[in-house]
Amino acid sequence: MELERLDATPAARSERSKWLLSSPDPPSAWRQLFTSVKKTVLPPAETKQPQPSRALFLLHGLFPILRWGKTYKLAKFKSDLLAGLTLASLCIPQSIGYANLAKLDPQYGLYTSVVPPLIYAVMGSSREIAIGPVAVVSLLLSAMVSRLVDPSEDPSAYRRVVFTVTFFAGTFQALFGLFRLGFLVDFLSHAAIIGFMGGAAIVIGLQQLKGLLGITHFTSKTDVVSVLSAVVEALRHQWNPVNFVLGCSFLIFILVARFIGQKKRKLFWVPAMAPLLSVILSTLIVYLSKGDSHGIKIVKHFKGGLNPSSLHELEFGGPHLGPSAKIGFICALIALTEAIAVGRSFASIKGYHLDGNKEMVAIGFMNIVGSLTSCYTATGSFSRTAVNYSAGCETVISNIVMAITVLICLLFFTKLFYYTPLAILASIILSALPGLIDLNEAYKIWKVDKLDFLVCLGAFFGVLFGSVEIGLLVAVAISFAKVIMSSIKPSIEIVGRIPGTDLFCNTLQYPVAIKIHGFLIARINSGTLCFANASFIRERILRSVKEECNLKESTKGRLYVLVLDMTNVTNIDSSGIHALEELHQNITAQGIE
Template sequence: MSSAPSMRVSEQEHFHLEDTSDIERSIWVLNPPNPPPLRNKLFSPLKKTVSFFSSKKKTCLGHAVSFLESLFPILTWFTNYKASKFKEDLLAGLTLASLSIPQSIGYANLAKLDPQYGLYTSVVPPLIYAVMGSSREIAIGPVAVVSLLLSSLVPKVVDPAVDPDAYRNVVFTVTLFAGIFQAAFGIFRLGFLVDFLSHAALVGFMAGAAIMIGLQQLKGLLGITHFTNKTDVISVLESVYKSLHQQITSGEKWYPLNFVIGCSFLIFLLIARFVGRRNKKLFWLPAIAPLLSVILSTLIVYLSKADKNGVNIIKHVKGGLNPSSVQQLQFHGPQVGQAAKIGLISAVIALTEAIAVGRSFASIKGYHLDGNKEMLAMGCMNIAGSLSSCYVATGSFSRTAVNFSAGCQTSVSNIVMAVTVFLCLELFTRLLYYTPVAILASIILSALPGLIDISEACYIWKVDKFDFLACIGAFLGVLFESVEIGLLVAVSISFAKILIQSIRPGIEVLGRVPRTEAFCDVSQYPMATSTPGMLVIRISSGSLCFANANFVRERILKWVAEEENELAKGRVQAVILDMSNLMNVDTSGILILEELHKRLLSRGVQLAMVNPRWLVIHKLKVAHFVDKIGRQWVFLTVAEAVDACLSSKFPDP
C-alpha cells in the first residue's frame, strides 16, 4: 500500500518536469554549478599520483602496502605465482635470450659502442622492469631505433673515432637524462607529451629509420673500413661508392668473404623468419636463428682462419658483471645541455615504442596497461642502467613478439633472459672473439622488415591525407636529412594540422530534420530544412579563442548578408548559435561575440545562444555578455530557441 503514493508522487514529478516552462529550462542553463578552479586543473595530476594518502580508513601500514604495490606491481601477483607459470616463463625467457644476445651485440655496434655494452643493457634494465613494469609480455633491452638515434646525435657532441671513452661517457649521461625525463613523465602524469609524436608520424619515422639502419649495415656487410658518420641516404651511398672505388683504384684489396658470409646468413635468417610466420608452431625457429648464425659463423671463421683473409671479426668482448659507471657520468661543461636534449628525444622515442608495443599485446591478452606506471618503470630502469654501464633500453617489438609466441605468462621471462645474458657475459664472451662483424649486420638487417609497415601507411593514406603528410614527412626527413630533422618535420606537420583546425573551425548551418526535433548540418543532411527568417549555426570547435574568433564572426556575418540578399526568403530576424560543442571561450572570443551582437543589432537581427557549456556560460556571465543579449535569449535546445524566435515580434531595423 505504501508504494502506490510514492509512485504517484514520482509520476507527478515526471510530468512536472515535462511541463516545465521554457523560462525555467533557461534558468537551468544560466545557473549551472561553478566550474572547477584553475588550480584543480594544474595540480590534479599530482593529486592523483599521491591519491592513496587521502584514504582515512587505511592505517600507516595500509598506506605503505598500497604505495609498494603501486610502485612494484610484481607484489600484487607474485604471491599467486605457480610452478606451471614459471615453467612457461622459463622457456620463454631462454628463447628470448637466444635472440637478445646476438641482437644486443649488433645494436651496440650500431650505437658505436663496444659489444659488451649491448649485453650489459640486456641485464640490469630487464631486472628493474620486471619488478616495476605492468606489462606481462614486453621484452626489455636495446633496440635498433634508439641505437640509431644515439649514433646519429651523440657524435655531434663527441666523435667516437677520436675519443671513444668520452663518447661512451656522454651516452651514459644521455641514458641518465632519458631515465629522469621518463620517470618525471610518469610521476606527474605527463604522458600526453609522448602523444605529440602521432601514430602516423611514428609509422613514417620507423620506416625511415629502418632504411637508414639497413644502409648503416653496409659497412659491416661489405667489410668497408672508411665510412661516413652521417646518416642520410645520400651521404651513406656516396660513402659506400667512394670506399669501394678507392679500394679498387688504389690497388687496396677488397675482401668479398665479408659479403659472402653476411649475405649467406642473411638469407638463412629471412627464411627462418618466413617459416616462423607461416607456421606459428615454429615460432622458436626465427628466435634461435640469430644465435645459431653467430655460433656457426664463428666456427667457420675459427676453423678456416678466415680472419687472416680479410674477414672482420669482433675480437675481444669484455665479460663479467656490469661495472659501475657512476664516475663516468658528465655533469660539467658544455656537453651537459646537449646530453639533456638528446636524452629528452631518446626518452620520447623509447616511451612511444615501448607503450605502443606493450598496449598492443596487452589488448590481445585482455588487460589494461597503465601508461604512467610504464613511464615510471622505464625511467627507473634507465636511471639504474646509466649507473651500471647500460645505454637507453626500451621495449622491443620483435623480441616482445617472440616472448608472446613462446607463451610467457609474466615478466619473470625478463628475469630469466637477464640471468641467461649475465651467464653469457661470465662464461662465453671469449668464444665471441672470432664472430664476424658481417653476421651482426645480417642479424640487424633481418629484424628491419618488421619496422616497415607499408599496409599501415596505405591505411593512413585512405583514412586521413593530413596524417599521411606527417607520415611521409617523417620518412623523408629521416631518410634524406637526419633523425632529429625527421622528428621535427613530423611534429611540425602534426602541430600545423592542429593549428589549421583551430583557426578554421567547423561552422555549420543547421536545419530541422523532417518529422523530428533534431537540427543537423544541412550539408550532411540535405533533407533538413531551414526555418524562414532564422539562421541556425553550430560552432564545431572546442574553443572560441583569439586564433579563430575573427574567422567565426566574418563567416556568420557573410551568411547573414547572403541570406538577406535572397529576397524570396525575406529578412533574417534571428541568428541562433548552437554552443553545445564549445568547451571554452577566452577574452578575445567574448569581445568578438560582443562585436557580432552589435553588428547584428544594427541590422535588426537578434542573437540567441543554445546550451553553452558551464565554463563558457560562467565566463559570459562574468563578462556581462548574457545581460547584454538578454537572459531570455539563452535556451537549452535549438528547437526551443527556434520556437521562441518564431513567436517573438522583432522590430524593423
C-alpha cells in the same frame, strides 16, 4: 540579483573577509610533488584507507611484483621459462648488433639486456614487454653523441657521454611519470612516429652496408646522401665480396625462417632461434676456414663478466653537460613512445589496462640504474615483445629468465664470439628493420587525414635527408602547425533536422536533413572561441547568413532568425565576446534576430 544584494551588506562583506583570511595557504612545491607521486603510485580509492594499508598499497604501486607474486604458480613459471629462453636466443645476437650500431663494444649491448630487464621486472606493469636495446635508440645515440665525441678517436670519452645521456634519459622519464607529464609523449603524434620509424629504418639499413660489405672507413653522418656517397666510394676501393656473400646468405636464411614462423604460428621458435643459429654457424665457418685471414671482418675482443660499475664515468661537468641533457631528453621521448606503444598494444590483446605514468617511472628508474652499470638507453622492443607473446609468456618473469641467460652468456661464453663476422650482425639488424616500416598504416593515415600524412612525410624525409633531430623537429613543427590551423580555422556547420527524429545534423553530410523555414542554425565546431579564431568564426557565419539570404530571395522567402549552436564551445575570452556582439549588430541591422 538577490545574491548581489546580500553581498552588498556590511555583514556579508565582513563574513566573506573572514572566510578569505581563514582560508588555508596554497600547498608548497614539495607537497604538490608528494601529491603527484601519490596519485601515480596509489589508486584514488585507497587514499582513505588506514596508514598501514596505504603504505602496503604504495609498495604494491611502486613494485607490482609484490602484488601478483603471491599468487604466482609453477604452471606460469613453465610458460615464462620457455618464453624467456626463446627471448634470450633472439636477444643475444640482436643486442650485440645494436651495440655495434650504437658504436659501442659488443658487451655493452649484452649489459643492457641484463640490468634494465631485471629492474623493470620489479617495477613494471606490462606482462609481455621485452626490455633491452633497440635499433632506433641505438641510432639516435650514435648519430647525436658522435657529434660531441668521435668514437674512433676517443672511445672511452664517447662511452662516458653515452652513460651520461642514459642517466639524463632515465631521469627525464622518471620525472615525466612522477609529475604525470605523460602528455609530453603525445607531442609525437602517431603519424610522426610512423614516418620517423620508417626513415630511421632506411638509415639504419644503409649504415649496415658497412658491415655487410666489410668496409673499414665509413661516414659518421646519417643522411641518405652521405651514406650512399660513402658506399659508392668504398665499392671502388675497400669492399670485400666474401663478407657480402656470407652476410646475404644468412640474411636470406633469417628471412625464410621468419616467413615460416608467420605461416605456421606453432613454429614461432624458428624465427626466434634463427639469429642465434646464424651467429653460431657463421662463427664456426670463419673459425674452421680461418676466414679472418681472407678479409672477413670479425668481432675480435669481447669482454665478458658481470656489468662493471660506471658511476665514476658519468660526467656532470664540462662542455658536454648541456648537449648530453638535450640528447637525453630526445632519447627519453623516443624510448617512452616506443615502450608505451608496445606495452599498450599487447595489454589490449590480453585485456588489461596499462598505466602510462607508472610505466614511465619504471622505465626511468631502470635506465638510471642502467647508466650506473655500464648500460645505455633501453626500452621495449616490438619484435622481441612479439616473440615473447608468441612463446606464451604469462608475466615479466620471462624478462628475468632472459636477463639471467644473457648474464650466463657474459660469464662463460663471450670468448666464443671472437670469430663472429660483423656481416652477420649487420644481417641480423637488417632482418629486424621491415617491422619498423609500416606502409599499411601510412596508407590509412593518407586516407583519414591528409595533413596527418604530411606530418608522416615530414618526419620520414627529415630523417632520411637531414638527421634524426631534424626529422623529429619537422614532425613536431608540422603537428603544432596543424593544431594551430585547426584552432584558428574551425569548421562552421549549417545543420538541419533529420525527418522523424529530434536530431540536427550537418546538411552537407546528411542531405536528408531539412532546414526549418525562416531559421538558419549554425554549429561552431571549436572548443574555444578566442582571439585566434573569433574573427574567422564571425566572418564565416556572416558569409553563411548572406548565402542563405540570397537563396531565400531567389525562392521568395525570408530569413528571420539565426541560431548559434555552441554546445561544443567550452571557453570564450573577451575577443570572442566582442566578436559575438559585432555579429549580433550586423545581423540585427539586416532585420534578423
